[in-house]
Amino acid sequence: MKRIFISLISKFYTSLTGLASVLIIFIVAIILGNIIYNGLPGISWKFLTNAPETGMTGGGIFPAIFATVALVILMTLVVLPLGVFTAIYLHEYASQGSKYVYWVRLAIHNLAGVPSIVFGLFGLGFFIQFIGKNIDNIFFAHTLVYGQPAIIWAALTLALLTLPTVVVTTEEALRAVPDSFREAAYALGATRWQMVRHVVLPQAIGGILTGGILAVSRGAGEVAPIMFTGVAYYLPYLPTQLNHQFMHLGYHIYVLATQSPDVEVTKPILYSTVLVLLVLTVCLNFVAILIRTKTRQRLRGER
Amino acid sequence: MKKIIHFRVKPRIKEWIIETLIRSSAVIVIVSLILIFLFVGKETLPIFFSSEIKQEVNLNRLFLPQARQNEKFVWQPISTVPKYSIIPLIIGTLKTTIIALLFALPLAIGAAIFTSEFAPTWLRELIKPAIELLAGVPSVVLGFFGLIVLATWLQNIFSWTFRLNAITAGIALGLAILPVVYTVTEDALSAVPNSYREGSLALGANVWQTAWGVVLPAALPGIFAACVLGFGRAFGETMIVLMASGNAAITSLKFTDSVRTLSATIATELAEVVVGSAHYYTLFFIGTFLFVFTFINNILGQWFVQRLRKRLHGET
Known part of the structure; x- marks a missing residue:
């Protein structure tokens, strides 16, 4: 009797945890379904390639798409080398267990936990008001060129924000390369950098790519850090220089959703913009996950 | 002879340059965290040291109840008499x-179990893909x-008085931290060794008893870490x-009232x-507060993770 009771109770709790899982899948499906259902009708070639018209109630979102991509590319150019080098340092160069390595790791973990709005404040205080202002004072005779919100400052701010992602995934990839590979390279007389460059990095390229893509996906969706560092609601031109301001998909969503005089009129455009941003970030995420799974399988197969 | 020297020197210089680059990347990580603290924190200094700013805003005004106002805690930075209580x-x-x-x-946690x-x-x-999808949603x-x-x-x-309130925002926020937790x-x-499970099952416990009585207690520091990091x-x-x-700075304990958070205040007002101005320094003060608070919180989370490792593998 007691046995049946225990097994019943166990079954009950087990199904509770199952219910939680199913509920999560259900919620994700609802969010995506709602956005796709309402957003898809508004997606057209014209929507993707035209500028906004008639006070944001018509036209397309091309400038926002263009600038978001440009921003993310700039960010990647900074964060990828920096993050990969840091990971190489941590895993290939530093003596494991040293105090300094501990501090670097601690810094990375804490950088990952800093609220995104604080990155925005930092971008404003450091990049614009300190670096930018000083560049202007020294090279441009105190005229305002770089000491103002601009795409380069926003990209640098985002690079800092996404740095932990790149470092952590790259280090994971480096860890997956067997030590026998390194020993073989050393035995052939390779220097440390030759070993890293020709043996470890080619093996870890999948993991590094994953980190890069995850960083891009994260960077494309973040709005808070760029609010004070360069984003603009509407611009009649595309950002073609480093010190231009820019439009942004995420910021576009924020403004359309909160500051529109008539939400019902802007709703179709709003939904379609959300869908575009979502497709951009989610597709990138899935590509990253795919590469990671493939790499893991390959490494497992080799051992 | 010359050629041999040439061969031996060149790789060393290249090696040295690259090693310096790699080492300085690691330095940049630490330096940038320090710079964030310094450059956000330095804008709060006038609140402590400038006598002019201190008349308008100081620690007393920020945190303690103000007797002369009809309400004790008010955030009203834009009014004839600005009020800077960050308590609401x-x-x-x-x-x-x-x-x-x-x-x-x-x-x-249920889904993870x-x-x-x-x-x-x-x-x-x-x-797993569903969670990863959710993590990828901006x-x-x-x-x-x-x-x-x-x-x-x-x-x-529910027909609440305020359409946008702490519950609505909280649920949406919950969706954001769900993947982390x-x-x-x-x-x-999954860091709990399988031998734990096998031992428990061999003693006659069923799957749930094993999960609840053996695996969960063993992984408890990790679950604390999850809660702390989610927080x-x-x-x-x-x-x-x-x-x-809803972004209304109301001092109340009712969850169906509109609320204004620290982060949203910076975002709307900066x-x-x-x-x-005093308002400007106060917003940076809020930023520093957020930074320091999440920093301590993170250290706590990592401490729990280390406890877990120590417990399961006997290493630090």
């Missing part, structure tokens, strides 16, 4: 964070979902609360503030 903002942040945790913790202990493979293959999209969709649904069901919990559970993420998140919370 802290209360607002805590309210949305609590709702987010109440929503996300049971779901995420299910995937690591009971789930058949096909269901596991469904849950917070501005979740904020949009809270503002446009969720708020309307909840309003239709899930991932950390799942990592902790930190929810506390500092900006876009979701900015869009779905664009219009005069650089160098």
